[in-house]
Each structure stands twice: as structure tokens, then as C-alpha cells.
Amino acid sequence: MNENITRRNALLAQKVIKGLASRNMTGYYAGSREAALRLALALVGEGASVTMGGAMSAHEIGLVDALKAGNYHFIDRDAYEDKRAAMLAAYDADVFLSSANAITEDGQLVNIDGNANRVSAICQGPKKVVFIVGMNKVCPDLDSAMKRARNVAAPINAQRFGLDTPCCKTGSCMDCKSPDTICCQFLITRFSRHKDRIHVILVNDNLGF
Numbered sequence: 001m002n003e004n005i006t007r008r009n010a011l012l013a014q015k016v017i018k019g020l021a022s023r024n025m026t027g028y029y030a031g032s033r034e035a036a037l038r039l040a041l042a043l044v045g046e047g048a049s050v051t052m053g054g055a056m057s058a059h060e061i062g063l064v065d066a067l068k069a070g071n072y073h074f075i076d077r078d079a080y081e082d083k084r085a086a087m088l089a090a091y092d093a094d095v096f097l098s099s100a101n102a103i104t105e106d107g108q109l110v111n112i113d114g115n116a117n118r119v120s121a122i123c124q125g126p127k128k129v130v131f132i133v134g135m136n137k138v139c140p141d142l143d144s145a146m147k148r149a150r151n152v153a154a155p156i157n158a159q160r161f162g163l164d165t166p167c168c169k170t171g172s173c174m175d176c177k178s179p180d181t182i183c184c185q186f187l188i189t190r191f192s193r194h195k196d197r198i199h200v201i202l203v204n205d206n207l208g209f
């Protein structure tokens with residue numbers, strides 16, 4: 001990462017971390033993917049049951065491979081034939097891993113979901129939620145964060161899953177009500193009532209989309 005971008009990210013991350021603290025959530029800044037991996041593994045803790053909701057960023061820092069190889073109980077939802085059983089197992093996990101579609105400079109997390117498995121687990125169930133968030137997801141305010149989630153993250157995710165939605169043809173959100181839409185639920189995590197439940201690792205890199 002370019003040193004000027006790194007300097008800017010380190011400064012901006014402190015603002016986001018302060019915002020998270022004001023919302024009863026804990027933020028951390030990792031200067032590299034490797035540092036983010038070490039931090040995430042420490043937050044998960046050996047022996048913990050862990051699951052996730054399609055977090056590309058967790059894959060990109062090597063976290064999923066490390067959890068599978070290490071002394072952790074990784075609940076792999078792709079290994080479940082019964083998707084409902086996978087969903088219920090996720091709610092009972094010690095740790096849920098997620099990324100965010102966007103995060104505001106004052107610490108609000110924005111996530112869009114189709115099936116709601118991810119946003120519901122963020123809201124409640126798992127004892128701890130660990131977000132891995134590249135600094136490319138930081139937006140000045142809630143309005144720009146929602147726009148990023150709808151016009152950047154959602155269309156790319158729709159393409160990733162090969163869905164038949166207008167954004168797959170136009171590249172931006174057309175506010176569709178297509179049967180394939182992944183924009184069913186919009187979650188703004190504004191505050192955590194439960195201290196030490198939500199942890200956000202901000203990574204000095206471009207992760208996910």
C-alpha cells in the first residue's frame with residue numbers, strides 16, 4: 001500500500017474507531033492483511049466455534065484457511081445440505097465473521113442482505129461478531145454509505161451469484177423488485193447494546209467490494 005494512502009488510512013481509522021467506541025463497539029486498525037489475520041485469530045480465540053456470512057474480506061486476509069487449519073470449530077455452511085440447520089448452527093456460534101458493505105466515518109455499519117442470514121446473525125445470536133473491513137469501505141456519512149452499499153457492493157454481489165437483476169446489466173442499482181434481488185434487508189448497525197460483542201478490524205487495504 002502506498003505510504004501516503006497508509007498515512008491517510010491510519011488517521012481516518014482513528015476517527016472511525018472513536019465513532020465505534022461511542023456506539024459501544026470496539027474498533028482496531030491493522031496496517032496490513034497479515035496484522036489483520038493475527039488480530040482476528042486473537043479475537044476469535046482457540047477452541048471457539050466460528051461461522052460466517054459470505055465475508056470475502058475474511059477469505060482475502062487468509063482467515064478462513066487459518067481457522068480451518070487451526071484449533072477452531074469452523075462451522076462451514078457450504079458443507080451443510082440442510083441450509084436451515086446451517087443457519088441455526090450459526091446463531092449458536094461463539095463468533096460470527098462478517099464484512100460490511102460500508103462503514104461511516106462515525107462508526108455506523110451498513111449491510112444489505114437477500115436471505116437475511118448475515119444481517120440477522122449480526123443483530124443477535126452469536127456471542128461475538130468480528131467484522132473485517134477494508135479501508136475502501138469507509139464513507140463520509142450514512143447517505144454515502146447507503147449509496148455505496150446499493151451501487152457498488154450489491155451489484156457486484158448480484159453478479160457474483162449470477163442473478164437475474166437489472167444491476168447485473170447496468171452496473172448500478174435500479175431499485176428493483178426482481179425475484180432475484182439481493183436487496184431485501186438493509187441493516188444499519190448504529191449501536192450495540194451488548195458491550196464487547198461487536199469488534200471491527202479496519203484493514204489498510206482494499207478488501208471485498
Ligand code: SF4
Nearest residue numbers: 154167173174176183
Ligand atoms: S435493488 Fe435490485 S437493481 Fe438494486 S442493487 Fe439490489 S438487486 Fe441490484
